[in-house]
Amino acid sequence: DTGVSQDPRHKITKRGQNVTFRCDPISEHNRLYWYRQTLGQGPEFLTYFQNEAQLEKSRLLSNRFSAERPKGSFSTLEIQRTEQGDSAMYLCASSGTGKGTGELFFGEGSRLTVL
């Protein structure tokens, strides 16, 4: 399977714990995106990388959230001191190098439940 893969698919944690999600994009894609999706809503943009550079961050990305893409390949999204409001599906997507915004290829998501 050469699509976008995310791990873990499901994570249940207690409030206050830290969690980390990993995303492996399509190998030839240099752009990587993180979105968050809550029930009944569309995906909300969190952050975006071009290669290893984090080019854009949403105001939704509080200081408890940090994302990295150290070698321009896989990315991690860490949430520190989780809160119940962090419960959501965290989606990763990647796209190619074409001009402007293009099709995003999404992974299956990592569902976070904070108890």
Next chain:
Amino acid sequence: GESVGLHLPTLSVQEGDNSIINCAYSNSASDYFIWYKQESGKGPQFIIDIRSNMDKRQGQRVTVLLNKTVKHLSLQIAATQPGDSAVYFCAGAEGYSTLTFGKGTMLLVSP
């Protein structure tokens, strides 16, 4: 900023009917639009896209129409099948900006 929304939260159709899902956007500078299908527990899956220099684009059983005058786009699905049941999202972007998604419409296809 970009704001993209949908008119109908749920659309119920009979198998074989044509379905039309609508979407309004607020940013007149948006120049790229895309429709995604999302099945329960899965990530969004690309259906079709359109750039603002076009007003219609057709795919396999799907057609996207863009009306820039009223900032509206629609997704038409011909001969809707039970496998088309899912939530459909429109998303838009301006230039090099990231995609902004609407809320979604659930399509329910009954046999």
